[in-house]
Amino acid sequence: MNLVLFGPPGAGKGTQAKRLTQVLGIPQISTGDMMRAERASGSELGKQFDHYMSQGLLVPDELTLELLKKRLLEPDAAKGAIFDGYPRTVPQAEALDKLLAAQGRKIDRVVSIEVPLEEMIDRVVLRRTCERCGHIYHLRYNPPPSPDACGQCGGKLVQRKDDTEEVVRKRNDEYLAKTAPILGHYGKLGIVKTVSGIGSLDEVEARIKAAL
Ligand code: AMP
Numbered sequence: 661m662n663l664v665l666f667g668p669p670g671a672g673k674g675t676q677a678k679r680l681t682q683v684l685g686i687p688q689i690s691t692g693d694m695m696r697a698e699r700a701s702g703s704e705l706g707k708q709f710d711h712y713m714s715q716g717l718l719v720p721d722e723l724t725l726e727l728l729k730k731r732l733l734e735p736d737a738a739k740g741a742i743f744d745g746y747p748r749t750v751p752q753a754e755a756l757d758k759l760l761a762a763q764g765r766k767i768d769r770v771v772s773i774e775v776p777l778e779e780m781i782d783r784v785v786l787r788r789t790c791e792r793c794g795h796i797y798h799l800r801y802n803p804p805p806s807p808d809a810c811g812q813c814g815g816k817l818v819q820r821k822d823d824t825e826e827v828v829r830k831r832n833d834e835y836l837a838k839t840a841p842i843l844g845h846y847g848k849l850g851i852v853k854t855v856s857g858i859g860s861l862d863e864v865e866a867r868i869k870a871a872l
Contacts, residue, residue: 661684661768662765662768663684663686663740663742663743663768664743664746664769665742665771666770666842667775668777668835669784669831670780670787670828671775672773672783672864673745674688674690674692676868677742680742680869684742686741688742689744690746691728691746691748692745693794694731695709708723715827716829716831716833716834717830718748724752728746728752729759732763740765748835748839749839750842753842753845753846754845767846767849769851770853771854771872772843773868777832781825781829783798783801784823785824786798787823788804788817790818791816791818792810792814792816793812795810795813797811855867855868855870
């Protein structure tokens with residue numbers, strides 16, 4: 661199965677994608693995680709990513725597509741994938757369709773997770789991510805056993821640089837202007853299902869599974 665988890669920043673795409681990898685037995689492909697890893701490596705490409713990410717802007721399509729192409733060729737992605745944070749523009753969606761078609765595959769389902777803006781801000785500002793394993797916590801709704809250490813692997817918990825209210829508002833503007841139109845692209849194919857992202861992690865996961 662090739663699944664796109666769609667939604668604004670803070671909708672819970674990353675958290676739910678990680679849960680679904682266990683259930684579906686296919687990997688999560690998060691261009692955001694890949695860009696953060698590249699940035700952490702200190703490479704020139706990572707610096708270019710940081711220029712956009714730190715302002716809440718989308719990284720240009722050409723740079724993003726290169727990352728995606730490489731990732732799709734890795735063996736674990738051959739049976740399918742959960743796309744989280746990709747595509748974010750209509751040209752990215754078209755490029756993904758082409759890449760998959762070349763392998764005799766297609767996007768089977770797009771699940772759009774809906775969350776109001778004020779809830780998004782609340783979630784993102786209190787979000788903490790494990791530097792080592794990527795596990796995601798929320799200091800109020802899904803707190804780690806200790807505020808600085810990951811309960812899964814003991815790694816250090818950090819706040820993403822772009823998880824501030826100001827940057828989230830900018831990311832939401834980008835989402836509305838450039839990303840939301842993708843629903844029209846997939847809507848024509850009749851593969852979009854919308855679920856509410858409000859409620860416990862288990863409740864949202866159950867809604868997504870029902871939508872598959
Ligand atoms: P995410 O981790 O998915 O919330 O992404 C964090 C940031 O990385 C975004 O605000 C963008 O700056 C950048 N980014 C991640 N994925 C993409 C993409 N598919 N296209 C453009 N920029 C992206």
